[in-house]
Amino acid sequence: MRVQVRGRGAGRWITFGAIAFGSLFLVVGLILAGVSVSFLTDAQRARGTVVTLEWRNDHSGVSRKKRTDDKPAAYPVVEFTSADGTQRKFRDSTGSNPPSYEVGERVEVLYRADSPDDARINGFASLWLLPLIFGGIGLLSAGIGTVVALVTRGRSQAAR
Template sequence: MSVSYVVNGERASGTVVALEWEGGHTGGSRKSRSGNEPVAHAVVEFTPTGGAPTRFREFTGSNPPAYEVGERVDVRYRADSPEDARIEGFATLWLLPVIFGGIGLVIVGVGTGIALFGRGRPRN
């Protein structure tokens, strides 16, 4: 998904017009847990090339908010569906691929180590 935004995506300048808060304490124990913290999602407005102003809600959220209302951001979007856009930044475009790629490399490394260790042992 991220590669298609970078390779095939269009660029535009956008503005954070709102923050939508999600999650938070739902009752029960009063002890603070990190899973109970609300997160803020940026709502961004931009104008695609030859199109009307478009808004989207960034799928990643954070607490504290990563963006402020009124902040200018770079946007990547698909020309055929501009409402499917992302803020151009490391976390939104690359964080998940890096995490899963790293996990994959660890698994391949462990598998390779086991195969090489098993191959070097003499057989009876």
């Protein structure tokens, strides 16, 4: 009898953990989406040109051991002229392999007038990829945890 009580209690903690983890990720995703929306409402627009691709190996994690499937990502470096007439250059925060942009390609740049160095390419990945990843993982985890909680609650009520 004690084993069932422990198992049921552990299951409740795991379910609670999945809901809490999912809720945290969902909140982070919503905050990141809010940051993107805020950036878009205040952003100035300019035409820019991809002047080079910066290839980088970004390895997250503690291990320095090289994996065979690790490939470098191309980060576009864009040059544009801000509203005050100053020529500016920035490296976009989103890289990909294969590259999303080609050298010489014209792109729309979004930047803050009060901080022109805070610039991004007006593209899906630059603005919405992180909010969607965090929000999607959060929604999935919290949703699964909630469904498991409701199903186990229904079973325990039916057993009574």
